[in-house]
Amino acid sequence: MKRTNQVSLLGFFCKKESPKLNELLSIEEVGINRAGPSTDTDDDEVKKARIDLCSAPSAAAARTGYDIGKYVCHPPSNDEEKLRALKEPWIPPDTFKFPVTDTGKKKLSFQRHWTNRYSWLVYSNLMQGALCKVCVLLGKTQGGRGHQELGAFVSKPFINWKKALESFDHHADTKYHKFAVEQAANFARIMEGKTLDVTECLNVENNKIAEENRKRLKAIVETIILCGRQAIALRGSHDSGEIGINEPEHNDGNFRALLRFRARSGDEALKNHLLTQNIHSRAMYTSSVIQNEVIELCGSAIQTQVLNRVKEAGFFTILADETQDISRREQLALCLRYVHCSSGKSVIREDFLEFIHVEDVSAQALATTIISHLLSYNLDMDKWIGQGYDGAAVMSGRLRGVRTIISEQYPKAQFVHCVAHVLNLVLAHSCEIPMIRNCIGTIKSVINFFRQSPLRDGLLKKIADQINSSHSTLISLCETRWTEKHVAVERFAEMVPVIRETLGALQDAASSDVATQAYHLQTAMDNSQFIVSLVILRKVFSYTANLNKAMQKVNVDLTNICEYTKTVKTTLLNVRNESQFAILFEQAQQMSSGDIVVPRITGRQTLRNNIAAETAEIYYRRNVFYPFIDHVIAELDARFKPHESTIEGIQMLLPEKTSNDSRIKENLEKIAQTFLGGENEGTIFLSEYEIWHNHWKSVAQKPATVLDAIDNCDDQFFPSIKKLLIILATLPVSTATPERSFSTLKRLKTYQRNKMGDERLTGLALMSVHRDLAEQLDSEEIINQLAIKQTHDIMLAGIQRACGILEGYFSAHDLSLNVPETQCILFGNRTDSAISFSYENTDIGSADSISFLGVRTDRRLDWGTHVEDVAFGVSDIAMH
Numbered sequence: 001m002k003r004t005n006q007v008s009l010l011g012f013f014c015k016k017e018s019p020k021l022n023e024l025l026s027i028e029e030v031g032i033n034r035a036g037p038s039t040d041t042d043d044d045e046v047k048k049a050r051i052d053l054c055s056a057p058s059a060a061a062a063r064t065g066y067d068i069g070k071y072v073c074h075p076p077s078n079d080e081e082k083l084r085a086l087k088e089p090w091i092p093p094d095t096f097k098f099p100v101t102d103t104g105k106k107k108l109s110f111q112r113h114w115t116n117r118y119s120w121l122v123y124s125n126l127m128q129g130a131l132c133k134v135c136v137l138l139g140k141t142q143g144g145r146g147h148q149e150l151g152a153f154v155s156k157p158f159i160n161w162k163k164a165l166e167s168f169d170h171h172a173d174t175k176y177h178k179f180a181v182e183q184a185a186n187f188a189r190i191m192e193g194k195t196l197d198v199t200e201c202l203n204v205e206n207n208k209i210a211e212e213n214r215k216r217l218k219a220i221v222e223t224i225i226l227c228g229r230q231a232i233a234l235r236g237s238h239d240s241g242e243i244g245i246n247e248p249e250h251n252d253g254n255f256r257a258l259l260r261f262r263a264r265s266g267d268e269a270l271k272n273h274l275l276t277q278n279i280h281s282r283a284m285y286t287s288s289v290i291q292n293e294v295i296e297l298c299g300s301a302i303q304t305q306v307l308n309r310v311k312e313a314g315f316f317t318i319l320a321d322e323t324q325d326i327s328r329r330e331q332l333a334l335c336l337r338y339v340h341c342s343s344g345k346s347v348i349r350e351d352f353l354e355f356i357h358v359e360d361v362s363a364q365a366l367a368t369t370i371i372s373h374l375l376s377y378n379l380d381m382d383k384w385i386g387q388g389y390d391g392a393a394v395m396s397g398r399l400r401g402v403r404t405i406i407s408e409q410y411p412k413a414q415f416v417h418c419v420a421h422v423l424n425l426v427l428a429h430s431c432e433i434p435m436i437r438n439c440i441g442t443i444k445s446v447i448n449f450f451r452q453s454p455l456r457d458g459l460l461k462k463i464a465d466q467i468n469s470s471h472s473t474l475i476s477l478c479e480t481r482w483t484e485k486h487v488a489v490e491r492f493a494e495m496v497p498v499i500r501e502t503l504g505a506l507q508d509a510a511s512s513d514v515a516t517q518a519y520h521l522q523t524a525m526d527n528s529q530f531i532v533s534l535v536i537l538r539k540v541f542s543y544t545a546n547l548n549k550a551m552q553k554v555n556v557d558l559t560n561i562c563e564y565t566k567t568v569k570t571t572l573l574n575v576r577n578e579s580q581f582a583i584l585f586e587q588a589q590q591m592s593s594g595d596i597v598v599p600r601i602t603g604r605q606t607l608r609n610n611i612a613a614e615t616a617e618i619y620y621r622r623n624v625f626y627p628f629i630d631h632v633i634a635e636l637d638a639r640f641k642p643h644e645s646t647i648e649g650i651q652m653l654l655p656e657k658t659s660n661d662s663r664i665k666e667n668l669e670k671i672a673q674t675f676l677g678g679e680n681e682g683t684i685f686l687s688e689y690e691i692w693h694n695h696w697k698s699v700a701q702k703p704a705t706v707l708d709a710i711d712n713c714d715d716q717f718f719p720s721i722k723k724l725l726i727i728l729a730t731l732p733v734s735t736a737t738p739e740r741s742f743s744t745l746k747r748l749k750t751y752q753r754n755k756m757g758d759e760r761l762t763g764l765a766l767m768s769v770h771r772d773l774a775e776q777l778d779s780e781e782i783i784n785q786l787a788i789k790q791t792h793d794i795m796l797a798g799i800q801r802a803c804g805i806l807e808g809y810f811s812a813h814d815l816s817l818n819v820p821e822t823q824c825i826l827f828g829n830r831t832d833s834a835i836s837f838s839y840e841n842t843d844i845g846s847a848d849s850i851s852f853l854g855v856r857t858d859r860r861l862d863w864g865t866h867v868e869d870v871a872f873g874v875s876d877i878a879m880h
Helices: 019-025 027-033 040-049 059-063 079-087 133-138 161-172 175-191 198-229 254-264 268-275 288-313 363-376 402-409 419-430 434-451 454-466 482-494 496-509 512-526 528-551 558-575 578-591 616-639 641-646 662-675 681-697 706-711 719-730 736-748 758-769 771-775 779-789 799-812
Strands: 100-102 107-109 121-124 129-132 316-324 330-342 345-357 384-389 414-417 825-830 836-839 842-846 850-857 860-864
Touching: 079 133, 079 175, 107 161, 129 133, 133 175, 198 254, 198 268, 198 288, 198 758, 198 771, 198 779, 254 268, 288 330, 288 345, 288 758, 288 771, 288 779, 316 363, 316 736, 330 363, 330 719, 330 736, 345 363, 345 706, 345 719, 345 736, 345 758, 363 402, 384 402, 384 719, 414 419, 414 641, 419 528, 419 616, 434 454, 434 482, 434 496, 434 512, 434 528, 434 616, 454 496, 482 496, 482 528, 496 512, 512 528, 528 558, 528 578, 528 616, 558 616, 558 641, 578 616, 616 641, 662 681, 662 719, 681 719, 706 719, 736 758, 758 771
Parallel strands: 316 384, 384 414
Antiparallel strands: 100 107, 121 129, 316 330, 330 345, 825 850, 836 842, 850 860
């Protein structure tokens, strides 16, 4: 028995050569056996064209026009070429002689009339056989049972002319041919503009859905911004579930009520959303989660604008203060002070940034919190030149206070004690004079006596109306702010006749306890010491009241405050004379119900003033008026001396104060070294200062303020001078801005809203404090950011908008994004530890919980990581 050929073990694993190419190349041999009248020249031309069918089209192939044969291995380069080949395939001319195949009995060849019967049939001169143009151009490469490689009419020419008609009918009846015919018809309609392809239809539908979603969300976002700007509470006790057009039985909160009002007022997109929320939509996008995200995005947008202005200004100062909210959580308010150029004019701004919940209120913890948050803002810490706090030991302590801990790390950050608190301490210590202290105690008792009872307060108003008083109510004395007592003292002094009349009426008509209290209070008010002290207190407070108001302004600098303080001291010194007190004593006599008398004088002076005097006027001038004014002046000198020292040298840069004095120059050189640095900075700065001094010497009208000097300083010619002037204007003055934010905190976080989260609180506070910036918020941009956030399965952007969103996001994060033609982008959430992420066959990684970006490219779906982690080259984009 003959043994078969043995095959080695490796032979079982050798990859067999695909017959496709060999079969195509074997056509040349078939053509040799064909008999035909073609000339030698034609045979050579055909042979050259058939040398390599899978190589790039040759020059001979190009001369054959849209010969379908050249697209068997090389598909058309573009859709336009494909359409031309489909509609205008190469047709043999009338003079063309088809090759003849000799079967022994007959000589057969391709018949021209076959193309009339079968519209898909074409003859290829390159492959010298029949092909199906729709299957070659738009069909599949596999078909039939087992997805076999397609042969005749598709990947190789048909040349068996003996069974031509039978084979044509069989091919026309195959599923893959019918599929190709349908594809060809659709392709032609699409290319001729009669219809859209599936992808474009999906994109159009996606754009439509995205625009509808954006219209719905726009109304929701704008309503949230409105509530934030107006500090209106959003949520109610029953604020979940459907939102109907009609009013519910229970109060579901302002936010949902405003949405209903807006829907009933003509917002058709929102109205349709509310009416069809359970039919066509899975979500309403009105939950507290959506609210928090929108509020956070709005707050972040406002905070970004503020920080951009701070970075543009360069130098900045922090203002911080701490308070306790309604839920007894410690909140640290952080604000920044800087110089901003607006419409060509320099202005000082103090902008609130955020509330920071602090659990540890020690100096070290507070300092660490402040530094970490400033670093998170990406601010240049070398430009941090000041820190402003109140007088609390934990903040302003010289040994281990926050100011000291921060100064150790950032020595340029000069500490300035809040001038409003300093003035408050001045008046608090000055009012320790016994007669002044007793006067304030009596005022407080009388005010509380009336405010504690509506009946008594009503009687006070009734009597005020009867005697035509300009005021009918008393104002409470502020327990902590002495500077705010001026308004209360002024109102009390104006209403003394009304108060006296009301207390007399209560002694006759009220109960015994009330009558007794009224009697004692009236007796205290009729006392000469009280009347004179009230007049003096009213006079001195009138001078400090305007100073206090100036200290709380934002657009004021330390040089202004020191000048104002000196002016007040000079005024008080001028008032400290006999003639001025004579006027005050006359006012006291008019206010008193009797004569002003001198109190009993003891032989030995211990607890009260016993300076001998011939008259009551001299007595009160010596024992009350002069001592009180002297105390105020002395306190102003002592407590504002550190502030004057802070600006002592740098204020000499002001055009009105420039000098050639060597000591001033030496001091300025040290300041330049401290804030500007550099080995030769001091020498350069002194030369610059001399030019600055000579520049203003001959100018008659010089800038009066620091801001005017900044605007008149050429930063190209006086770069160091301008920087120091900006530093002078940036130095902190008061902590009024952080304390104003406490008022916003009380409005936002009430006893009904005491569970508010920190992010929501800060976002609402930013919208309420910065109402101008909140008004400028673009709801479209907020929706874009909501789409980028990728936390919801909601279509928010169409094709072009998706590209813009991603390009802007990638650019902001220093990433690259190449977006040519766009079709499909998917946003959403996925939690699956088994998922691996890859792009262009490159493994990116996997995660237990990850926000993903799905990119459909080259007819496949790849899942990429969060957009911050990888730069994508995207070919197909849309949002889902």
